[in-house]
Amino acid sequence: MNTDKGDRTARIENAVRLHAAPVLSYLARRVAEQEDAADLLAETLLIVWRKAAALPADDAEVRPWMFGIARKVLMHHYRRATYQRTLGDRLRSILAATPHAGFSDPTEYDDLHKAIAGLDMVDRDIIGLVHWEGFSLVEVSRILRMKEGTVRSRYHRARTSLRAELDQGSSPTGRAVNPRAPQVRDALAT
Structure with a gap:
């Protein structure tokens, strides 16, 4: 030294x-x-x-x-x-x-945001990237570095889960408690 x-x-x-x-x-x-x-x-x-x-x-x-x-x-x-x-x-x-686009305003779509919050983090990302950011499932698979088939199946499962969660918010007559619920369900069906 x-x-x-x-x-x-x-x-x-x-x-x-x-x-x-x-x-x-x-x-x-x-x-x-x-x-x-x-x-x-x-x-x-x-x-x-x-x-x-x-x-x-x-x-x-x-x-x-x-x-x-x-x-x-x-x-x-x-x-x-x-x-x-x-x-x-x-x-x-x-x-x-900046105005909230689509269903992103939590004050108007509280039931949707609660349902989304109940999803797995990856499923939340997939739903958000498709419905709020406008990405295709192929693009989402690249963003998340997942196989396209995995993203498609997770997306389908997440949408099904969200629709079921939103349907639970309907009245016994089948009419939605939230008047915007059919609009949200329709968007999730596409």
Whole structure:
């Protein structure tokens, strides 16, 4: 082992032992969630190890050096959080302005959405990709990376299950309790 490299490793280990707790306190006072402080400390220490060659020769400079790295990590965290909030706000405004297509409005088709929620996750995906996204069963098989025959049989079974579930919501006279139920059943029959 190179003595210079071994000396630098020992100095980094000593710096981490001495200064990790104060750096963690610094980060914890500046973030909303304490779990974020622990993640930011881990990121800071990773950078300290990667930049071991840049470790100041003067021991008195090591603490400010580590805090400088922690500050850069914290600034990156703030930028990332701001970007995520801005993106989330933009997406929410787009979704609010986009009308629900077909049977996708859960407020109007609550019975259908409850029935779909009772399906297996893969079956929900198949129904959604066909009826809401407009894909053919061949395209769905490519998207899900499943055999076409498997997708066809799962689709048929899911539609049958949904029709049966929706028929249970009918009155004893055979008339649907929800006036839109026949429209939904007809769409599932095609």
